[in-house]
Amino acid sequence: xxxxxxxxxxxxxxxxxxxxxxxxxxxxxxxxxxxxxxxxxxxxxxxxxxxxxxxxxxxxxxxxxxxxxxxxxxxxxxxxxxxxxxxxxxxxxxxxxxxxxxxxxxxxxxxxxxxxxxxxxxxxxxxxxxxxxxxxxxxxxxxxxxxxxxxxxxxxxxxxxxxxxxxxxxxxxxxxxxxxxxxxxxxxx
Amino acid sequence: xxxxxxxxxxxxxxxxxxxxxxxxxxxxxxxxxxxxxxxxxxxxxxxxxxxxxxxxxxxxxxxxxxxxxxxxxxxxxxxxxxxxxxxxxxxxxxxxxxxxxxxxxxxxxxxxxxxxxxxxx
Numbered sequence: 674x675x676x677x678x679x680x681x682x683x684x685x686x687x688x689x690x691x692x693x694x695x696x697x698x699x700x701x702x703x704x705x706x707x708x709x710x711x712x713x714x715x716x717x718x719x720x721x722x723x724x725x726x727x728x729x730x731x732x733x734x735x736x737x738x739x740x741x742x743x744x745x746x747x748x749x750x751x752x753x754x755x756x757x758x759x760x761x762x763x764x765x766x767x768x769x770x771x772x773x774x775x776x777x778x779x780x781x782x783x784x785x786x787x788x789x790x791x792x793x794x795x796x797x798x799x800x801x802x803x804x805x806x807x808x809x810x811x812x813x814x815x816x817x818x819x820x821x822x823x824x825x826x827x828x829x830x831x832x833x834x835x836x837x838x839x840x841x842x843x844x845x846x847x848x849x850x851x852x853x854x855x856x857x858x859x860x861x862x
Numbered sequence: 863x864x865x866x867x868x869x870x871x872x873x874x875x876x877x878x879x880x881x882x883x884x885x886x887x888x889x890x891x892x893x894x895x896x897x898x899x900x901x902x903x904x905x906x907x908x909x910x911x912x913x914x915x916x917x918x919x920x921x922x923x924x925x926x927x928x929x930x931x932x933x934x935x936x937x938x939x940x941x942x943x944x945x946x947x948x949x950x951x952x953x954x955x956x957x958x959x960x961x962x963x964x965x966x967x968x969x970x971x972x973x974x975x976x977x978x979x980x981x982x983x
Binding site: 690803 | 941
């Protein structure tokens, strides 16, 4: 295990160009019949291919992370990566970094990460998906959200009261985020 | 077939038509010397295995399910399973084993997967 984490300043990888490999059994082909497959290794290495678009500061931060914190790709670190529909923490290591390319005022950097274990979904979630499929699962999740909203907001407060609460919270948000900082600024002058 | 045989999850899509190919994979052994009007020819394989190349497009939830199925059910492609396959213009459920699998880049909120499989039956 490691405490080292991917720096937050470097953000998440871009959606385009993101992929990860799945481990593959070794094929034992036969000339005169169907082939077989064996898994000689208990652990396999999977690779993530990710792409980033960074400004100058972020690129400097990445170089610092690569050279000092991860010791030129020697150290493992934790990073939240997308597997299917889910983002989860994976223990990864820098496998390769392609040359930095400019993209208008940004730097486009393609990185390969190696990982020992993919955090796939558990058996219960898989059984649920096997039973209902992806479209129906999305509909069930949306219905659960509506149920949660109804039971926790609409039923206790009623629609009119809920509107009043939401408008109040909107006013509060406006005051805290826009009015107050300006007000402090004026008072300093 | 027994009940315990692994099947392709019916909530996953079947293969895309674009780029789908089917190879009967018949390897013939012929004699070079023509000793008569009909030179001897026979099929090398006792049980010919057909090969298909196919691709899939999965959404996020389907990809999560496929990853689980790949690792927990077919053990990284080591075992045979039953899946619908298009051979000679008709769809039929056949025994199949994936011998090559590639996941492409995440594009338009979907995961493209291309594979090569042996079909047997």
